[in-house]
Amino acid sequence: MNHWSTHQLTEFFAAVCESQDERGAITLAVERAAEVLEAEVGAVLRGDRVEVARGVDRDLLDVALPAGPQAVLSLPGLDDLNIGSARFGTEPRGLLMVARAGDPLDPEERQLLQAMAQTLGLALSNIALLTAERRLRAERERESAERLALVQSLREARHDSLTGLPTRVLFLEILAEKLHTTAPTGVLFIDLDRFKAVNDSLGHRAGDDLLGHVAARIRDCLRPVDTGARIGGDEFAVLLDDTGAENAVPVAWRIIESLRRPFRIAGRDVFIGASIGIATGTSGFDADDLLGNADVAMYRAKKDGPGKVVVFEPAMHAEALARLTLTADLRHALAADQFRLLYQPLIRLDSGRATGVEALIRWSRPGSGFLPPAGFLPLAEENGMIADIGRWVLRTAGAQAARWRRTIPELTLNVNVSGRELVDPGFAADVERTLADCGLPAAAVTLELTESVLMSDPRTAVASLTDLRDLGVGLAIDDFGTGYSSLSYLQRLPVDELKIDRAFISRAEPTTADLAVIRTVVELARALKLRTVVEGVETAAQHLAMRELGCDYGQGYHLCRPIEPESVPAAFAGPLTD
Amino acid sequence: MDRVDLDGRWFGSGHSTLTDPAAAGAEAAAAALDGRTPVVVFVFCSVGYHVPELFDGIRARAGADTVIVGCSTSGQLGGGAVSRDGVSVTAWGGAGFAVRTHVSRNVSGRLRDAGVEAASCLGAVDQPHRALLMLCDGLTGNQHEIVRGAFSVAGAAVPLVGGCAGDHLTYVRTYQFHGGRDGVEILSDAVVGVAVGSDAPLGVGIAHGWRKQGDAMIVTSSREGRVYELDGEPALDVFLRRLGVDESILDDDEAFRHAAFLHPLGLSRRSGEDIRVIHDGDRDDRSVFCLADVPQGALVWLMESDPGSLTDAAGQSGAQALQTLDGGPALGALVFDCAARRVAIGEDGVGSENDGIAKAMPDVPFGGFYTTGEIARVRGALGMHHFTVVTLALS
Numbered sequence: 022m023n024h025w026s027t028h029q030l031t032e033f034f035a036a037v038c039e040s041q042d043e044r045g046a047i048t049l050a051v052e053r054a055a056e057v058l059e060a061e062v063g064a065v066l067r068g069d070r071v072e073v074a075r076g077v078d079r080d081l082l083d084v085a086l087p088a089g090p091q092a093v094l095s096l097p098g099l100d101d102l103n104i105g106s107a108r109f110g111t112e113p114r115g116l117l118m119v120a121r122a123g124d125p126l127d128p129e130e131r132q133l134l135q136a137m138a139q140t141l142g143l144a145l146s147n148i149a150l151l152t153a154e155r156r157l158r159a160e161r162e163r164e165s166a167e168r169l170a171l172v173q174s175l176r177e178a179r180h181d182s183l184t185g186l187p188t189r190v191l192f193l194e195i196l197a198e199k200l201h202t203t204a205p206t207g208v209l210f211i212d213l214d215r216f217k218a219v220n221d222s223l224g225h226r227a228g229d230d231l232l233g234h235v236a237a238r239i240r241d242c243l244r245p246v247d248t249g250a251r252i253g254g255d256e257f258a259v260l261l262d263d264t265g266a267e268n269a270v271p272v273a274w275r276i277i278e279s280l281r282r283p284f285r286i287a288g289r290d291v292f293i294g295a296s297i298g299i300a301t302g303t304s305g306f307d308a309d310d311l312l313g314n315a316d317v318a319m320y321r322a323k324k325d326g327p328g329k330v331v332v333f334e335p336a337m338h339a340e341a342l343a344r345l346t347l348t349a350d351l352r353h354a355l356a357a358d359q360f361r362l363l364y365q366p367l368i369r370l371d372s373g374r375a376t377g378v379e380a381l382i383r384w385s386r387p388g389s390g391f392l393p394p395a396g397f398l399p400l401a402e403e404n405g406m407i408a409d410i411g412r413w414v415l416r417t418a419g420a421q422a423a424r425w426r427r428t429i430p431e432l433t434l435n436v437n438v439s440g441r442e443l444v445d446p447g448f449a450a451d452v453e454r455t456l457a458d459c460g461l462p463a464a465a466v467t468l469e470l471t472e473s474v475l476m477s478d479p480r481t482a483v484a485s486l487t488d489l490r491d492l493g494v495g496l497a498i499d500d501f502g503t504g505y506s507s508l509s510y511l512q513r514l515p516v517d518e519l520k521i522d523r524a525f526i527s528r529a530e531p532t533t534a535d536l537a538v539i540r541t542v543v544e545l546a547r548a549l550k551l552r553t554v555v556e557g558v559e560t561a562a563q564h565l566a567m568r569e570l571g572c573d574y575g576q577g578y579h580l581c582r583p584i585e586p587e588s589v590p591a592a593f594a595g596p597l598t599d
Numbered sequence: 600m601d602r603v604d605l606d607g608r609w610f611g612s613g614h615s616t617l618t619d620p621a622a623a624g625a626e627a628a629a630a631a632l633d634g635r636t637p638v639v640v641f642v643f644c645s646v647g648y649h650v651p652e653l654f655d656g657i658r659a660r661a662g663a664d665t666v667i668v669g670c671s672t673s674g675q676l677g678g679g680a681v682s683r684d685g686v687s688v689t690a691w692g693g694a695g696f697a698v699r700t701h702v703s704r705n706v707s708g709r710l711r712d713a714g715v716e717a718a719s720c721l722g723a724v725d726q727p728h729r730a731l732l733m734l735c736d737g738l739t740g741n742q743h744e745i746v747r748g749a750f751s752v753a754g755a756a757v758p759l760v761g762g763c764a765g766d767h768l769t770y771v772r773t774y775q776f777h778g779g780r781d782g783v784e785i786l787s788d789a790v791v792g793v794a795v796g797s798d799a800p801l802g803v804g805i806a807h808g809w810r811k812q813g814d815a816m817i818v819t820s821s822r823e824g825r826v827y828e829l830d831g832e833p834a835l836d837v838f839l840r841r842l843g844v845d846e847s848i849l850d851d852d853e854a855f856r857h858a859a860f861l862h863p864l865g866l867s868r869r870s871g872e873d874i875r876v877i878h879d880g881d882r883d884d885r886s887v888f889c890l891a892d893v894p895q896g897a898l899v900w901l902m903e904s905d906p907g908s909l910t911d912a913a914g915q916s917g918a919q920a921l922q923t924l925d926g927g928p929a930l931g932a933l934v935f936d937c938a939a940r941r942v943a944i945g946e947d948g949v950g951s952e953n954d955g956i957a958k959a960m961p962d963v964p965f966g967g968f969y970t971t972g973e974i975a976r977v978r979g980a981l982g983m984h985h986f987t988v989v990t991l992a993l994s
Contacts, residue, residue, distance in 0.1 A: 029867070031896030031897070032894040032895075032896050032897050034896070035894065035895055035896050036894070052747060052751075052980065055979070055980035056979065056980045056981045057868075057869070058869065058979075059868075059869050059978060059979030059980070059981065060979060060980060061755030061978065061979060061980065062755055063980065075750070075751060075980060076750070076754050076755035076980060077754050077755060077756075078754065096755075096756070097756065098756030098757075099755055099756050121979070122978060123978070130869075
């Protein structure tokens with residue numbers, strides 16, 4: 022009982038079983054077996070190859086191990102060693118081996134080695150089981166982490182990270198749920214006015230900050246049973262529980278009022294506004310359709326002017342549909358070469374001679390004939406296509422004018438510019454490049470901008486006009502008198518020409534009052550050293566009156582209608598009027 | 600006998616108890632070197648010396664390629680004398696010797712790796728007879744792991760020897776030295792590996808002089824060097840009862856040591872017992888501390904001895920070392936003697952022990968120190984010892 026060898030087995034067992042991995046357990050077993058049996062060499066072999074060796078280099082042992090059943094191992098620098106070994110495990114079979122100088126292993130030591138080998142075999146199969154279980158557990162943990170991540174991403178898809186409000190997806194789910202009940206459900210579609218300007222001028226971070234504040238204000242206007250959502254960049258929606266149109270309108274106005282108050286963003290007061298469309302539905306309505314209706318109503322509200330509330334009416338659908346078709350056709354028009362230009366001469370009122378032409382665009386829309394600019398340019402401005410159209414106009418008219426100037430060197434060209442083009446930072450460079458390509462001197466070109474475009478953001482306008490002026494092109498204020506020009510800005514705008522709107526001479530025979538207003542404008546222009554062009558001269562009386570008032574130029578059917586390009590040289594051949 | 604010269608190969612040992620460090624270093628070195636340029640110089644000194652100054656006196660006598668190694672001690676021997684406070688210098692040189700070193704630093708918590716690193720210097724020595732000598736910090740925990748690491752590199756054909764640095768058994772901090780003529784580094788928490796190569800055989804002797812006392816006990820709870828339970832009872836209670844002493848003995852370190860050092864634990868091994876010295880007891884958790892591993896599940900005995908057996912063990916170790924020199928004449932020897940043995944045999948015993956070594960190795964100079972753990976592996980795979988004397992003899 023007290024033989025030393027049996028006492029070692031517990032130590033061996035405890036040490037080997039502590040190992041977490043197979044390699045560690047084998048190394049420990051070899052080491053402890055050699056220590057306990059006072060063997061110079063210890064090793065574990067698997068498949069006749071030495072896997073781990075102690076006391077001698079593994080490769081050296083591989084070579085030195087006797088092939089047959091000899092029990093003696095010869096190694097350089099050591100006396101002959103007596104080999105003792107014991108098998109363990111099933112597949113693959115292993116061999117725990119020690120080799121000792123001096124006495125061979127006695128029967129009790131061989132028994133001990135056998136017990137150690139069996140212990141190692143048990144420990145290894147335990148480790149294999151544990152490893153498999155650990156791998157399984159790790160796999161399960163990985164799967165559960167993936168599931169969690171999926172749930173999280175779904176949650177994120179249903180909640181807007183910026184405002185914490187439901188997204189379009191979740192909003193539609195909630196709306197669909199509500200539409201199962203018989204009570205009416207109101208939907209507000211809210212579009213922020215001037216949000217883009219804030220984003221552009223103060224940066225995206227300020228824009229994000231603003232959206233967070235907007236969400237909070239919208240939420241403050243709602244009852245706990247209502248739902249607010251962010252459904253797009255600067256678009257929000259509200260679901261009003263058990264609410265018909267008549268009760269939805271006051272909520273919309275409350276929201277508009279709330280959003281009209283200044284927001285404190287990035288250390289300054291920021292003013293925005295909102296336009297809201299309302300649609301209501303009851304049981305059986307499709308959630309998507311209802312939100313679409315509110316969107317259509319919002320579009321109408323936006324068109325009616327900022328800060329409006331419009332309740333959806335079925336007729337709006339037809340309009341919306343027409344708009345969609347128009348948009349699609351317009352996208353196609355440039356590529357299909359459906360635009361063309363007419364030219365309306367500018368006539369010197371004192372001589373009756375044409376000195377320049379204004380390029381006027383027409384769209385030959387298949388199935389609709391020629392569409393005037395008012396029929397498609399606002400839409401083009403809205404969806405950004407105006408930039409491409411404007412570029413086409415300048416390039417086409419510029420090339421044409423350059424050709425005309427070979428025979429009519431004094432001919433000048435007027436081209437209309439939209440508000441969107443004016444705020445495009447690359448616009449001046451674009452103009453410069455186009456004129457250079459056409460071979461048209463900048464001084465021969467006047468760009469026309471409407472008064473309302475210039476006055477909506479005069480500070481930006483001054484900067485952009487200065488860039489254009491530096492190119493050497495002339496600048497004109499179009500439709501002057503229809504907007505609300507600040508005289509102080511008028512003085513600071515670097516323009517050369519005022520085009521007096523046709524509204525001032527709408528009567529065939531101008532009254533004294535009409536003439537008084539026009540005289541004031543002409544005098545103002547003269548004081549500011551601006552040329553004056555009066556638009557809409559349709560009768561001889563108007564022509565005469567304008568000439569007497571001192572207007573420099575005139576345009577109108579009485580003077581000359583818009584003409585095809587091929588007729589332009591003839592118009593310059595002699596005086597068009599008396 | 601302080602110096603021996605055989606065919607140009609020489610070995611010398613010097614000793615000084617001067618209190619001035621520079622003078623002590625110079626005196627011991629002068630005696631050991633006797634004007635010759637050594638291959639290696641071993642410096643063992645008690646804690647308390649201003650070591651850099653001590654080395655000044657030694658480095659001045661070293662050659663450009665001389666290796667200087669050593670450590671702090673719990674007493675040293677050399678030059679025919681033994682001291683508690685002093686310095687022992689042992690050196691050898693001449694043809695056919697090579698010494699290379701590698702220092703493993705910050706070894707706590709990675710002792711096995713430290714052993715592997717320290718043994719890496721063996722590769723730079725290709726003499727037919729080689730040994731790896733290691734000088735370790737005595738306070739880094741289970742030093743058995745250092746030996747396991749070193750054995751995994753050295754293999755069975757290379758003997759391992761050495762000892763762990765001491766600090767007069769205060770267990771506060773020990774120092775290891777490593778350098779050469781241009782400077783010596785003073786380290787702690789390090790293992791200094793010294794690969795010794797020689798054209799002539801090297802011999803190693805190991806002896807302790809202990810025997811089993813009373814019934815065996817099973818270590819039912821332990822963690823590394825701390826034993827919590829013996830036979831399911833608090834280890835401290837079992838130990839005090841077996842010694843027949845009262846718990847109040849823990850109040851007096853000196854008295855506890857005298858009692859405990861005479862009765863270490865013996866772990867059951869094939870060729871005898873592995874000795875574990877009990878250094879202290881913990882009243883709170885009723886455990887006892889050994890500085891080396893006592894595996895849970897092991898069978899242990901309380902050991903006993905008598906001053907005669909313990910003293911004689913040193914001579915036996917020396918004689919064994921000489922016997923393994925293949926019959927050649929001995930040049931000199933390094934002795935690593937357990938500091939706890941010194942406490943057990945007392946100051947009178949120390950003198951007899953020294954005489955015993957000299958008698959066992961007539962006309963062979965030797966030097967060494969009192970250790971906190973001894974290293975010796977010649978047979979088998981085990982190599983960490985306690986309460987033991989280890990001798991490395993050169994021929």
